[in-house]
Amino acid sequence: MSALPLSELIQQPVLAGKQEPLWLSQQRLQAAKYLQASGLPAEGSENWRYSSLRRLQTKLLEQPTELHLTEPQLLASAGLQATDNRMVFANGIYQAHLSLVPAGLRISNLNSQLHTAELESLMQTVPTATDCGFSWLNTTAFNDGLFIHLDAGQVLEAPLHFIQLGGGNSLINSRHIISLGEAAKLTLIEQFIEATEMPPTQGLFNCQTDVHLAKSARLDWSRVQALGASAVLVDRVNCWLGENSHLHSSQLDCGGLWVRHDVDVALNEPGAFVEVNGVLMLRGRQHCDVHTKIVHAAINCTSRETFKCIADDRSRGVFNGKILVQPGADGTDSAQRSDNLLLSEHARIDTKPDLEILTDDVVASHGATVGQLDEDALFYIRSRGIDSPAAKKLLMRAFYQQVVELIAEPRAQEAFTAKLDQIFEHTGKSV
Amino acid sequence: MILEIKNLHASVEGKEILKGLNLSLPAGEIHAIMGPNGSGKSTFGNVIAGREGYKVTAGEVFFKGKDILDLSVEERACEGVFLAFQYPVEIPGVNNTYFLRAGLNAQRKYQGLPPLDGAEFLRLVREKLKVLELKDDLLKRSVNAGFSGGEKKRNEIFQMAVLEPTLAILDETDSGLDIDALQAVAKGVNALRDERRAMLVITHYQRLLDYIVPDRVHVLADGVIARSGGPELALELEQKGYTWLGESG
Numbered sequence: 001m002s003a004l005p006l007s008e009l010i011q012q013p014v015l016a017g018k019q020e021p022l023w024l025s026q027q028r029l030q031a032a033k034y035l036q037a038s039g040l041p042a043e044g045s046e047n048w049r050y051s052s053l054r055r056l057q058t059k060l061l062e063q064p065t066e067l068h069l070t071e072p073q074l075l076a077s078a079g080l081q082a083t084d085n086r087m088v089f090a091n092g093i094y095q096a097h098l099s100l101v102p103a104g105l106r107i108s109n110l111n112s113q114l115h116t117a118e119l120e121s122l123m124q125t126v127p128t129a130t131d132c133g134f135s136w137l138n139t140t141a142f143n144d145g146l147f148i149h150l151d152a153g154q155v156l157e158a159p160l161h162f163i164q165l166g167g168g169n170s171l172i173n174s175r176h177i178i179s180l181g182e183a184a185k186l187t188l189i190e191q192f193i194e195a196t197e198m199p200p201t202q203g204l205f206n207c208q209t210d211v212h213l214a215k216s217a218r219l220d221w222s223r224v225q226a227l228g229a230s231a232v233l234v235d236r237v238n239c240w241l242g243e244n245s246h247l248h249s250s251q252l253d254c255g256g257l258w259v260r261h262d263v264d265v266a267l268n269e270p271g272a273f274v275e276v277n278g279v280l281m282l283r284g285r286q287h288c289d290v291h292t293k294i295v296h297a298a299i300n301c302t303s304r305e306t307f308k309c310i311a312d313d314r315s316r317g318v319f320n321g322k323i324l325v326q327p328g329a330d331g332t333d334s335a336q337r338s339d340n341l342l343l344s345e346h347a348r349i350d351t352k353p354d355l356e357i358l359t360d361d362v363v364a365s366h367g368a369t370v371g372q373l374d375e376d377a378l379f380y381i382r383s384r385g386i387d388s389p390a391a392k393k394l395l396m397r398a399f400y401q402q403v404v405e406l407i408a409e410p411r412a413q414e415a416f417t418a419k420l421d422q423i424f425e426h427t428g429k430s431v
Numbered sequence: 432m433i434l435e436i437k438n439l440h441a442s443v444e445g446k447e448i449l450k451g452l453n454l455s456l457p458a459g460e461i462h463a464i465m466g467p468n469g470s471g472k473s474t475f476g477n478v479i480a481g482r483e484g485y486k487v488t489a490g491e492v493f494f495k496g497k498d499i500l501d502l503s504v505e506e507r508a509c510e511g512v513f514l515a516f517q518y519p520v521e522i523p524g525v526n527n528t529y530f531l532r533a534g535l536n537a538q539r540k541y542q543g544l545p546p547l548d549g550a551e552f553l554r555l556v557r558e559k560l561k562v563l564e565l566k567d568d569l570l571k572r573s574v575n576a577g578f579s580g581g582e583k584k585r586n587e588i589f590q591m592a593v594l595e596p597t598l599a600i601l602d603e604t605d606s607g608l609d610i611d612a613l614q615a616v617a618k619g620v621n622a623l624r625d626e627r628r629a630m631l632v633i634t635h636y637q638r639l640l641d642y643i644v645p646d647r648v649h650v651l652a653d654g655v656i657a658r659s660g661g662p663e664l665a666l667e668l669e670q671k672g673y674t675w676l677g678e679s680g
């Protein structure tokens with residue numbers, strides 16, 4: 001199959017699936033119209049000011065290709081046990097033979113749910129206006145994704161591993177939907193990785209994950225993004241939180257050449273709680289732009305954010321943390337921190353807390369720092385006999401450890417630490 | 432001789448602080464260094480420990496007969512130099528025990544010894560803790576983070592007790608300590624006092640020297656050793672201050 005530049009692909013998006021219900025075909029057509037009219041986000045759009053799309057437009061991409069992965073390859077690449085619950089997608093294509101789904105729960109690929117009332121209703125709530133052409137592209141062309149729908153009271157005790165593998169130069173559009181009914185509980189460990197012995201990802205992942213939490217539902221979600229050094233990723237997460245529901249999300253971005261990662265959370269009903277934490281570990285010429293947007297739309301909701309970015313070499317990190325407290329959202333409790341570490345004079349980090357508070361009864365704090373490794377601390381550590389590279393690693397580890405410690409699930413902590421330790425060996429050389 | 436310093440000149444940010452310092456510290460001895468604020472005592476400690484930015488412009492420093500001025504901070508530590516900081520640094524996120532074990536094992540590696548495993552290290556720590564009466568939970572916390580002034584100083588001495596250096600330089604370890612802590616620190620210091628080691632105790636107060644009796648007392652003023660004497664010199668300084676030094680010496 002021939003490869004086409006992204007700019008042409010979006011002019012003639014391929015509509016996925018022939019056996020689709022009418023409502024979905026209509027959504028796709030509508031999205032295609034918007035996409036053709038607006039294109040990808042324009043140069044100069046405030047929301048995209050740090051991430052130029054110019055070079056992406058000419059990127060040559062092809063339709064997703066099968067990766068033909070074996071189970072041992074999968075387990076080794078993702079650090080999984082054979083008995084771990086898992087949903088596996090390779091270049092966006094569902095790998096039924098590699099997946100292991102716990103019995104009795106509605107966990108499947110999205111395509112197997114196309115004709116269900118639940119999918120139709122869940123897909124109606126997705127906002128129809130966004131400044132992001134990637135969203136339109138996703139709706140137009142997604143070919144499959146993860147679908148989780150837990151009924152009221154359903155609890156999956158063991159974590160579910162959600163693996164997305166890449167390889168080659170495919171354009172991958174994936175749509176994932178997670179919906180937890182009243183008091184349902186799920187622990188999700190998501191990984192974006194390359195498979196061992198597979199061609200590196202040079203394509204574009206365009207993913208959208210929609211999360212719906214009903215009353216008192218709880219989702220613990222860790223995400224490790226460790227794609228290869230040439231991958232491009234646009235990853236958008238939309239979350240709607242019901243009464244007293246709880247979302248705990250930890251994000252590690254250490255892979256990819258060019259990454260844009262959006263996390264939008266709407267605290268729609270009283271007492272909802274969200275914690276979004278992240279670590280960005282960047283080197284080489286990596287570019288990673290994280291935007292979070294938390295909307296307090298109901299009373300007595302809580303939001304917590306801690307982001308840490310370490311940038312080495314010529315890498316570039318962005319954290320933009322929008323918090324909007326709507327009128328009447330009394331009893332809002334919101335805290336945001338963004339701490340950043342520059343390891344090289346050529347690295348760059350932009351951090352921007354962005355608070356908009358439209359009500360009075362609010363406790364809101366935010367803080368941002370950008371610094372280098374503390375010279376006094378380095379001297380102190382070395383004066384006990386620890387050499388300079390080891391002392392630097394100790395301090396870098398200390399820097400992100402705070403976020404790792406906030407992860408409740410041990411397997412997820414492990415996945416974070418393993419990945420960070422692995423890339424650690426190559427970071428901090430220029431300090 | 433543990434430490435032999437000849438005509439040491441050192442500057443910080445282009446400003447000369449040490450201006451021809453001479454000092455000999457034989458094995459088995461403890462010397463006290465006193466002197467006015469800003470006279471260069473901490474600078475001296477930093478120079479011996481090898482801190483970057485402290486430039487030696489002239490003179491020599493021999494440690495166990497070996498010139499150490501070209502060694503890095505960590506190499507000096509591994510050779511057996513220990514500095515108890517006047518202001519111990521807080522390092523949030525680095526576990527106190529982990530840190531100390533990493534330091535000890537780095538030094539052991541340098542000395543060609545096998546690393547201590549978790550259990551062996553814990554045994555050593557328990558033993559040292561008893562001497563120092565340090566609270567157990569301080570070990571589980573991050574290095575000095577949120578420690579009180581006294582706890583930080585005890586932690587310095589605890590590190591010294593575990594690392595067992597040949598030369599320890601204690602920079603105002605007694606400042607800000609209550610009587611109990613002072614005695615605990617003195618106990619830690621005296622436990623390490625033996626024929627193979629030596630110590631330099633920088634202090635402003637004669638009080639510490641009641642517990643740690645020094646062999647010699649030196650006065651560092653304006654970057655040089657202005658006067659040296661026996662323990663009685665500390666008493667004299669306590670009564671008269673530093674101004675009389677200029678008159679008589």
Ligand SMILES: Nc1ncnc2c1ncn2[C@@H]1O[C@H](COP(=O)(O)OP(=O)(O)OP(=O)(O)O)[C@@H](O)[C@H]1O
Nearest residue numbers: 443444448466467468469470471472473474475517
């Ligand atoms: N990093 C530095 N940058 C600039 N000046 C410095 C630095 N370190 C020390 N100095 C200067 O060197 C001089 C000696 O300082 P030092 O800390 O050695 O004094 P000290 O004798 O330890 O004093 P104190 O009794 O107050 O602890 C002071 O004038 C101090 O300001």
Ligand SMILES: [Mg+2]
Nearest residue numbers: 472473474517
């Ligand atoms: Mg001092």
